Amino acid sequence: MSYLDELNESQRVAVEHIYGPIMVIAGAGSGKTRVLTYRIAYLIEQGLDPFHILALTFTNKAAKEMTERIGQIVGAAEAKNISMGTFHSVFSKILRFNAERIGFPNNFTIYDTQDSKSLIKDIIKELNLDDKTYKPSMVFGRISAAKNNLISPEAYIANTEIELEDKQSRRPELGRIYQTYANRCLKAGAMDFDDLLYFTNVLLRDFPDVLHYYQQKFQYILVDEYQDTNYAQYLIVKKLAAAYQNICVVGDDAQSIYSFRGANIENILNFRKDYPDFALYKLEQNYRSTKNIVEAANSIIKKNKDQILKTVWTDNNEGSKIKVQRSLTDNEEGRTIAQAIFERKTAEGARFQDFAILYRTNKQSRAFEEALRKLNMPYKIYGGLSFYQRKEIKDLLAYFRLSANPHDEEALKRVINYPKRGIGKTTIENIIIAANRYGISMWEVISDFQSFPADVSAAAKAKIYEFTTMISSFGAELDKTDAFTLAERIAKSSGILRELLEEKDKGPEEVERFQNIEELLAGIQEFVRGAAPDAPRTLADFMMDVALLTDADQEKPEDRNHISLMTIHSSKGLEFHHIFIVGLEENLFPSQMALNSRPELEEERRLFYVALTRGMRSCMLSYATSRFTWGQSIMCEPSRFIDEIDPQYLQFETISRTANSRSLMGSGSIERGFTGGLNKPLGGGPQLRSLKEVSQNKSANPQQQANMASLVVGHNVLHEKFGKGKVLQLDGQGPDKKATIFFPQHGSKTLLLRFANLQIIED
DNA sequence: CCAGTACTTAGGTTG
């Protein structure tokens, strides 16, 4: 089998060992995806029915990529039959098949986080609780944690330990909120993200025949990113694997970065207990990064106490050192990095997609966005507010949702008076009160005031009647009309399209909103077109997992020519030739909230490890000394993580040339040597001082080659003997790189940069 | 009931 030759020894063993429980601990860049992919391909080539394979990934993107790669080996038709996807997407489908068993309609809605929080907020208000002690996001977090640990509302209330905990934090009503929330979701026929896992567990726990069915179906189970699974996920896998025990989990404890949403490293350790005769394989050879990057990353992860022993190494080149770049402000950081990318791209002929800017928080993207736009460089911001979370999209989707499931409370509240149709806040409140009193959904109240009297004026009732009639008429079309036709009709007759059309000439934002709606409709059209002619796709089909989609899923290969901007979290699993890890400041990265406990700080460190190991060839670390936060500029100290890297892998740059070079003797970037003494343990004050000393150190220790990497055609340079000149041409790579330079006094010269000792001059 | 305005308060990562 040819593809097996592409594997190293440990990879190959992990692929060919197909029976029984196995765990693969895979270091960063060690070919983990390759092992998973080939393992599945191998299973199929051994004659195994793809229908019996369950492969769980962490992101939709990973699943899609894997399906494609497997398709290339065994054929797309076969690959399609594998149950592959995120926990959420795979099990939401299973839940739809079996929804009635657990009291849900099979067309249940999936509430996204926004929906959940908005409902919780309403509940807090309805229960007359103080919204400062009960902040929706905090309450949501508690409920989420409970579900991830499979604690039902009843169990939550009955649990004396939790009760005590909540009393001590002066939030004794959390249990009641949880119970109300769960009840309202049930009435609305809605599940939130955590419910998808929670109710899968309930389903497999309470219905042995269902469990048996899926145990037989999924005889071979693979789980990617096992270190990031939470208890609910762990238990699902454990139950499904119980019959055949053909389970393969792949993970890297050093890259566990999701404990905030319940991920549990214990799952890796538990594996040993659940399957005592398991086989353990370690993938330790890194194929992705330079020695410098691998070793720098090793030097930092070493500081963590909790980890499984492994030695990641590489055969790759030494590579250049990791540059540390200081800027004065966050905006200047943006310009500096944009400039650095521009220069490197020109010098090396790199492509835009070779670059990524990685940050801790989404809001940091702005400065880079602006700087890149000014330099006319294409970029794409991943994450942040996704397409499906935009207001106008959510509004239209709410109509779709209501058509499929009119009990969907959040959707109803969202659009019952949008566009404006004279149904006011009081009316809505009174409907909710009535619904709660009768223990039914809002929809049941408004569609039958006769049976369920509510304190609603006759005028309002008339308007509501129009509304319910409209929604019902949409609902009646669901099975008869294809998704696109119906979607378009809804957009029109709901009044949303008209509303947006009217506002269109107000400004560019309004235009964009309108275009977004058009884009959504176009997407639905494509969805319909992709269907087999005998099985037209309905809007309900489209809505099935739209809540689980993210923007990354839409990306097409042809529009990859851009610099990527994303959080480190979303960069997991990706790789780029050149990465820029920015905002390396205390209180930002590591995050302020993580400074209180060792485990949290270690998670931040793992996050930094993940960031570093995304880089294939080069890496730059950047920080600013001041940053705009909440409308004011605050001073920042460099992150402790910079100090924690063994300094032999680092190279310190001075202040960026964009804004400050002029004040520095009129000459551009000046390399300063690093004199050491930075490798002290934690503590901010002294760090800052020593970094300042470094940048003001006049006894230069030139690292000219690195500096010259940024040299581009058109630059003005200064030469010791020939004076000022202009770069006309660049040839050769690495140490052999040479430049043809025109010197007004001496004519054109071709010089090896290694020896030329040039300085770049601004303008 | 609605629209416009003044005021408050965030703070983080994802399916």
Next chain:
DNA sequence: TAAGTACTGG
């Protein structure tokens, strides 16, 4: 800063 909320006057 920016978004979301509360209040006020029509």
